[in-house]
Amino acid sequence: MGTEARKSIAMQADSDDGTRKTRFALEVRDLYRFYHTAEEETLALRGVSFEVKNGELVAIMGPSGSGKSTLLSCISGIAEPDGGCVTIAGVRITRKTEIERAAIRAAKMGIMLQSGRLFDQLSVYDNMLMKMWLAGKVNRKRIDSLISAVGLTERLHAFPSRMSGGETARASLAVALASDPDLLLADEPTGEVDEATEEELIRLFESYRENGGAAIIATHSDSVIARVDRVIRLHDGRIIDEK
Ligand SMILES: Nc1ncnc2c1ncn2[C@@H]1O[C@H](COP(=O)(O)OP(=O)(O)OP(=O)(O)O)[C@@H](O)[C@H]1O
Numbered sequence: 605m606g607t608e609a610r611k612s613i614a615m616q617a618d619s620d621d622g623t624r625k626t627r628f629a630l631e632v633r634d635l636y637r638f639y640h641t642a643e644e645e646t647l648a649l650r651g652v653s654f655e656v657k658n659g660e661l662v663a664i665m666g667p668s669g670s671g672k673s674t675l676l677s678c679i680s681g682i683a684e685p686d687g688g689c690v691t692i693a694g695v696r697i698t699r700k701t702e703i704e705r706a707a708i709r710a711a712k713m714g715i716m717l718q719s720g721r722l723f724d725q726l727s728v729y730d731n732m733l734m735k736m737w738l739a740g741k742v743n744r745k746r747i748d749s750l751i752s753a754v755g756l757t758e759r760l761h762a763f764p765s766r767m768s769g770g771e772t773a774r775a776s777l778a779v780a781l782a783s784d785p786d787l788l789l790a791d792e793p794t795g796e797v798d799e800a801t802e803e804e805l806i807r808l809f810e811s812y813r814e815n816g817g818a819a820i821i822a823t824h825s826d827s828v829i830a831r832v833d834r835v836i837r838l839h840d841g842r843i844i845d846e847k
């Protein structure tokens with residue numbers, strides 16, 4: 605993709621809803637998402653609404669199948685919900701074309717998914733550079749400071765397939781934060797790491813929050829829950845508790 609294409613993507617991300625920085629990093633309104641298979645219909649999200657302020661870490665908890673990953677994929681624009689509205693830092697992402705959603709995602713979000721977190725053909729460095737380039741925010745000094753914060757300076761030019769699970773998790777967070785996103789989405793970020801790595805990841809979430817960043821973290825971990833500002837509990841696609 606050339607510079608012009610990237611500029612046009614960045615412009616689409618900022619179009620129609622305005623570019624103003626709002627108080628909310630995320631607004632979710634009455635979100636519905638159904639899955640259809642040959643025999644049955646699963647109501648994965650049934651009217652979910654909440655907000656996340658700038659500088660707030662929010663955990664999403666709930667049993668397996670309660671809708672956590674579905675919620676994150678609708679917020680990220682990877683999936684389009686069947687009803688409702690998602691706004692990221694003042695820009696609506698729902699009811700837009702796939703290319704517009706990808707542009708908003710690149711410009712405003714950092715994402716740590718359960719699997720397939722990094723491009724295997726690219727080194728950690730190039731993964732970070734690409735994330736910045738897509739957001740129009742290339743900054744090599746920021747790569748150095750983030751990679752040192754996750755303790756991977758020695759592994760900067762390593763390829764994801766040659767790294768341990770803990771290293772991959774830390775590298776994924778560095779890549780997700782590379783573009784200084786308004787909103788970080790993490791799906792069980794500490795699910796496969798030891799306690800020491802979990803503590804490092806939590807500290808990174810906290811320093812991102814200190815700089816005004818907002819995150820929504822699907823997790824089962826008590827250590828993560830203890831350090832967030834708010835916990836939203838999902839059950840059968842509905843919020844049953846929020847505090
Ligand atoms: N691609 C799909 N096709 C059909 N049904 C799906 C699909 N993805 C998820 N579901 C169903 O939607 C519901 C919510 O799933 P989801 O993956 O969001 O749960 P989760 O809370 O993330 O669970 P886990 O803790 O196991 O990751 C479940 O009933 C699941 O079986």
Ligand SMILES: [Mg+2]
Binds near residue numbers: 672673674791
């Ligand atoms: Mg899940």
